Amino acid sequence: MLTDTIIEDDRWDAAGLAELAERAAQAVLARLPLDHAVEIAVMGCDDARIAVLNADFRGKPQPTNVLSWPLQELGSEEEGEEPYLPxxxxxxxxxxxxDLALAYETCAREAAEQGKTLSDHVTHLLVHGVLHLLGYDHIRDADATLMERLEVEILGNLGLSDPYREIDGPDGS
Incomplete structure (x- = not known):
């Protein structure tokens, strides 16, 4: 297994976090030219736990959907360039x-607000988080464009729609 999932909130078991994490991570790695084994730790927690982690590591004492802790900095110094491979x-x-951590309440609320299933939204967040672990980021505009294009491609390969596409009405017009 590529992912090791730690469940701190039982609602993640019912949501199938371990399976979603493995599927998302495999999809990301299938797209990149890695020729060696890698592993990722994924924690499913609640808003209270992720708020503490967000405060401790980012100085933001509120819940968020996903946090990532890359073991090494792989991002390119050149804006819009591919990160280095581990x-x-x-x-x-x-x-x-x-490592990645996801907060159940925030993920469930966002999925409902966006009219998505929890599994589709969490899959997107997992793909996003794994890309962060691989050095992708969205601070600079060209880096954000690179990361978003890759997310959309990977999600499309999983049969999921573009999470960045603006939809005006029920028929997309």
């Missing part, structure tokens, strides 16, 4: 890319 471990073990 190197294989010398001992042949899987390379740990980093």
């Amino acid at each position: 190197e294989p471990e010398d001992d042949g073990d899987a390379h740990h890319l980093g």
Whole structure:
């Protein structure tokens, strides 16, 4: 398995977080030219727990949907350029890319507000988070464009729609 899922809130078990995490991570890695094993830790928690983590690591004491902690900085210094690929471990073990945490209440609320299923929204957030672990970011405009295009492609490969497409009405017009 590519992902190791830790469930701190039982609602994530019912939502199938472990399966969603594995599927999303596999889809991201299938798109990138990695030729060695990697692993990711994914934690399913609640808003209270993620608010503490967000305060501790980002100085923002409120809940958020997903947090990521890359093990190494892989982003390119050049805006809009592909990040560096992680190197294989010398001992042949899987390379740990980093950790992700998702907050149930925030994810469920956002999915409802956006008219999406929880699984589709969480899959998008997992793809987004795994890309962060691989050095993709959205701070600079060209980096955001690169990351969003890749997200849309990966989600499309999973049969999910473009989460960034603006939909004006029920028929998309």
